[in-house]
Amino acid sequence: MTTKKRYSLIATVGGSMMIVAILALILAGVLNFLRFDETYMRLVAQRLEVTAQAVGRAVALGLDLGLPIESQDNLPGTLRQHLAADPDLRNVTVHGCDGRTVIAVERGAAAPEPWRKHLGEASWFAVEADGMSVGLGIVGPLGICGAGVSITRSAEAYLDAVNAVRHRFLWGGMAAAGAAGFAIAVAAWVFGRRRRALGAVDDDFARLLDGKAGELPASLSAEDATEGWERELVAAYLAARPAIAAGPREGGAS
Amino acid sequence: MRLRLASPTVQGLVIAGLSLFLALAAVSWLAIGSGAQLLFPELAQKALAEADQARRRVDAAIELGIPVERLVGVDALFADMHRNDADIAFLALTGDAPGDRPLFLYGLEEADFRRLLAAPGQAAAREGLAESQRLRAGYLVTALPLRSGTLLLGHDEQALVRPLVDNLFDIAVVVLVAMLLAFEVMLVVITANVAQPARAAVAVLKSIAEGRPGPVTGTAAAGTLGSFIARLDVFSATAAGQPAAAVRPGASIVGVRLLAFLFVFAEELGRPFLPVYVAEFAAATPQLNPNLATGLLIGLHMSVVALVMPFATILYSRLGRVRLYAAGALLATAGLAGTALAAGYWDLLAWRALSAVGYATTFVACQGFVIETTSRDNRATGMAMMVSGITLADICGPAFGGVMAERFGQSTTFLIAAGMAAAAALLVARLMAGGARRAETPRHVTLRDFAVALRNRPLVIQVCLAALPAKLLLTGFLFYLVPVVLLGIGQQEADVGRIVMVYGLAMLVGGPVFARLTDRWQNHAALVAAGGAVSSVLLILIPFVDEGSAAMVAILTVAALGIGQAMSIPAQVSMVVGMASEREVRQGQAPELTVLRFIERFGGGAGPMIAAPLAAQFGAAQAIGLFGIYGLASALLYALVAVRPVRTGAP
Numbered sequence: 001m002t003t004k005k006r007y008s009l010i011a012t013v014g015g016s017m018m019i020v021a022i023l024a025l026i027l028a029g030v031l032n033f034l035r036f037d038e039t040y041m042r043l044v045a046q047r048l049e050v051t052a053q054a055v056g057r058a059v060a061l062g063l064d065l066g067l068p069i070e071s072q073d074n075l076p077g078t079l080r081q082h083l084a085a086d087p088d089l090r091n092v093t094v095h096g097c098d099g100r101t102v103i104a105v106e107r108g109a110a111a112p113e114p115w116r117k118h119l120g121e122a123s124w125f126a127v128e129a130d131g132m133s134v135g136l137g138i139v140g141p142l143g144i145c146g147a148g149v150s151i152t153r154s155a156e157a158y159l160d161a162v163n164a165v166r167h168r169f170l171w172g173g174m175a176a177a178g179a180a181g182f183a184i185a186v187a188a189w190v191f192g193r194r195r196r197a198l199g200a201v202d203d204d205f206a207r208l209l210d211g212k213a214g215e216l217p218a219s220l221s222a223e224d225a226t227e228g229w230e231r232e233l234v235a236a237y238l239a240a241r242p243a244i245a246a247g248p249r250e251g252g253a254s
Numbered sequence: 255m256r257l258r259l260a261s262p263t264v265q266g267l268v269i270a271g272l273s274l275f276l277a278l279a280a281v282s283w284l285a286i287g288s289g290a291q292l293l294f295p296e297l298a299q300k301a302l303a304e305a306d307q308a309r310r311r312v313d314a315a316i317e318l319g320i321p322v323e324r325l326v327g328v329d330a331l332f333a334d335m336h337r338n339d340a341d342i343a344f345l346a347l348t349g350d351a352p353g354d355r356p357l358f359l360y361g362l363e364e365a366d367f368r369r370l371l372a373a374p375g376q377a378a379a380r381e382g383l384a385e386s387q388r389l390r391a392g393y394l395v396t397a398l399p400l401r402s403g404t405l406l407l408g409h410d411e412q413a414l415v416r417p418l419v420d421n422l423f424d425i426a427v428v429v430l431v432a433m434l435l436a437f438e439v440m441l442v443v444i445t446a447n448v449a450q451p452a453r454a455a456v457a458v459l460k461s462i463a464e465g466r467p468g469p470v471t472g473t474a475a476a477g478t479l480g481s482f483i484a485r486l487d488v489f490s491a492t493a494a495g496q497p498a499a500a501v502r503p504g505a506s507i508v509g510v511r512l513l514a515f516l517f518v519f520a521e522e523l524g525r526p527f528l529p530v531y532v533a534e535f536a537a538a539t540p541q542l543n544p545n546l547a548t549g550l551l552i553g554l555h556m557s558v559v560a561l562v563m564p565f566a567t568i569l570y571s572r573l574g575r576v577r578l579y580a581a582g583a584l585l586a587t588a589g590l591a592g593t594a595l596a597a598g599y600w601d602l603l604a605w606r607a608l609s610a611v612g613y614a615t616t617f618v619a620c621q622g623f624v625i626e627t628t629s630r631d632n633r634a635t636g637m638a639m640m641v642s643g644i645t646l647a648d649i650c651g652p653a654f655g656g657v658m659a660e661r662f663g664q665s666t667t668f669l670i671a672a673g674m675a676a677a678a679a680l681l682v683a684r685l686m687a688g689g690a691r692r693a694e695t696p697r698h699v700t701l702r703d704f705a706v707a708l709r710n711r712p713l714v715i716q717v718c719l720a721a722l723p724a725k726l727l728l729t730g731f732l733f734y735l736v737p738v739v740l741l742g743i744g745q746q747e748a749d750v751g752r753i754v755m756v757y758g759l760a761m762l763v764g765g766p767v768f769a770r771l772t773d774r775w776q777n778h779a780a781l782v783a784a785g786g787a788v789s790s791v792l793l794i795l796i797p798f799v800d801e802g803s804a805a806m807v808a809i810l811t812v813a814a815l816g817i818g819q820a821m822s823i824p825a826q827v828s829m830v831v832g833m834a835s836e837r838e839v840r841q842g843q844a845p846e847l848t849v850l851r852f853i854e855r856f857g858g859g860a861g862p863m864i865a866a867p868l869a870a871q872f873g874a875a876q877a878i879g880l881f882g883i884y885g886l887a888s889a890l891l892y893a894l895v896a897v898r899p900v901r902t903g904a905p
Contacts, residue, residue, distance in 0.1 A: 013266070164288075
């Protein structure tokens with residue numbers, strides 16, 4: 001029973017520490033992953049915004065000259081130029097303030113119209129399953145909405161990066177948890193190992209009960225105790241030892 | 255010291271703590287390394303897009319016939335680009351001849367720019383770089399040819415990993431909380447499995463030494479201790495020659511530390527963002543002044559705690575500590591979950607009040623547990639155990655809550671808090687188990703206490719000029735105005751949490767130091783006055799601080815508040831204890847102390863209720879200044895009225 005209890009103590013100590021360690025590792029991993037995701041999004045948004053602003057400047061120039069967007073003949077060429085300059089771009093659109101598409105240049109299949117959810121906003125960034133989009137509202141010469149620009153890029157690169165980092169975190173986290181688990185097992189073993197002063201008390205007590213009482217062993221001293229409870233126990237044992245030595249010895253059979 | 259380091263418990267904790275720290279450090283290092291590698295191609299493409307746009311704009315001017323060296327507005331172009339992307343470090347335009355002086359250079363000194371160009375460039379070192387890009391001396395340099403000359407745009411390479419490095423602060427908070435939690439759990443495990451059986455064995459050994467064998471430990475333990483206890487029980491029973499009764503080791507006081515930690519931690523998680531969370535509900539409610547409503551709701555929590563405590567004390571003797579704590583923790587769980595899911599201001603008001611009832615009830619249960627399981631000789635140790643749990647929660651709660659709120663949202667953080675309170679309810683039966691040593695229960699405040707206390711003029715001075723201002727500063731400034739100001743200038747919840755945490759750290763470090771000084775100097779009133787002045791003087795400067803340095807000044811101000819209160823609180827308690835009769839203090843029944851605590855709690859409730867209208871009327875920073883003036887004026891008045899020179903020399 002004693003042995004079983006001893007191992008259960010080591011298991012309790014090690015298990016408690018391991019649960020805390022795993023929770024902390026999961027939390028740290030999730031926080032790191034979220035920060036990576038946020039940084040990636042910020043970079044993508046900044047890159048798309050640069051192009052959106054350039055298109056926006058061209059549109060605003062025409063509006064300032066009194067040309068409605070439908071009449072700005074140079075716009076399709078400008079949009080195609082931007083689309084060609086960045087192979088990741090899927091779609092560059094100039095839309096009206098009511099959301100209808102005025103000019104759109106696309107690579108591959110026609111993209112959905114993400115700007116419809118953001119009409120009236122000065123700038124926006126949206127991530128959908130099929131793409132990441134940035135939009136800008138363009139103010140006309142009268143200070144009211146003149147048009148809107150929307151740029152969409154494929155989410156493939158983003159999903160690849162997220163998957164790569166997820167795998168690395170998962171394996172790295174598992175390796176860290178394994179290493180921490182091993183160290184915690186060592187810690188639990190250290191915690192559960194025999195204490196010298198207490199061991200001397202136990203040995204002496206067993207000898208007394210077996211009728212082999214002799215002089216007080218030199219190793220039996222409260223000074224050797226490493227913790228308060230152990231010191232207290234050794235001192236109490238030393239005080240009770242004469243009474244134990246004089247008492248019944250049947251207990252030794254245990 | 256040798257003794258403690260040799261202890262297997264300490265060694266085990268050190269090994270486990272170090273391994274946990276290293277594991278978390280490894281995960282963070284992996285995150286930074288992987289992040290930088292995967293993010294770099296995106297940074298390079300963003301840099302290329304930005305450089306290309308700049309090139310188009312410069313070329314457009316050159317096409318109009320303006321010589322590149324006579325371009326106007328390149329500085330505005332750089333300012334515009336830098337405003338849109340803070341990672342851009344410099345912009346340069348150079349002539350066609352290599353080695354020419356830069357025609358335009360912004361963001362870098364010319365000598366540094368020349369050194370940078372002379373540095374060896376790495377193109378193939380990283381994937382994702384375009385032909386026109388090089389890594390030079392810590393910058394990603396994109397060089398694009400103009401119609402005449404070259405445009406060079408530099409991005410700080412470190413900017414890429416900065417958010418990931420910033421994340422290390424969040425991870426440090428996780429490490430701190432995990433280590434403390436592991437320590438608390440270990441303390442409970444060790445006490446239950448080692449210290450308590452050992453204490454029972456000591457009791458049996460004492461009986462044997464006194465010639466009264468018979469009682470047995472009635473407990474099982476592990477390893478050598480278990481083997482010793484098993485023999486001891488058999489010996490003791492055999493020596494008595496009759497069926498033996500087990501000694502009752504009594505409840506372990508250590509459990510109260512974890513229980514106090516859990517219920518305060520749950521409540522503190524919302525600390526860094528509660529004012530803005532409440533303000534959103536208040537603003538959405540018609541016919542309600544948002545500022546007043548916010549202050550009222552935050553103050554209400556502390557006022558309800560003060561009001562409920564006397565009733566909880568009455569319930570203590572009827573329900574017992576375990577059921578009272580469990581009931582309180584369940585009420586807090588419901589209150590915190592309701593706070594997370596509230597649909598409107600009035601809902602929120604009710605849920606916060608319920609949460610306060612739970613807080614007060616669990617507090618009284620913990621206090622009663624300490625009183626029941628300690629004697630007068632070790633009551634201070636028991637109370638210190640509870641206070642240390644609360645202090646740790648005060649330190650970890652806001653920081654951890656801030657991190658959670660920033661990452662997962664404010665409502666989710668309240669749900670996590672509800673989970674913590676529920677965990678406390680589940681653990682109480684185990685942690686508060688065991689027999690009581692005495693039938694004492696916590697005492698509640700009565701009208702007689704007020705009559706006694708208010709006749710005591712020094713106590714009235716103490717309450718009005720020291721205790722109340724201290725509480726008003728704590729709750730009005732730290733709990734209300736600090737989050738409002740910092741979140742208002744764009745700081746994140748995690749930053750606010752870490753700043754609020756500084757108060758707890760300052761108290762933790764300063765408390766023991768100033769307690770010793772209080773005992774040594776024996777001029778308590780001077781320390782109370784000095785503490786009041788230290789905690790409030792920096793507040794006066796806040797209205798004059800610009801936004802850029804607001805966070806740093808906030809840290810200093812919160813630290814000063816913590817240090818000031820660490821100076822004044824032990825001295826204040828010492829003075830009030832000196833006003834009461836020794837017998838009543840020893841019995842824990844001094845009306846002076848009871849009234850002081852009661853008024854302090856109401857003062858705590860009033861803090862946000864005063865701060866909110868002041869902030870609405872004058873602005874949050876100015877409100878902090880007014881709090882500072884009030885605190886400093888109180889301290890000076892207190893110094894005039896209460897401080898007496900210390901008599902030196904032996905009587």
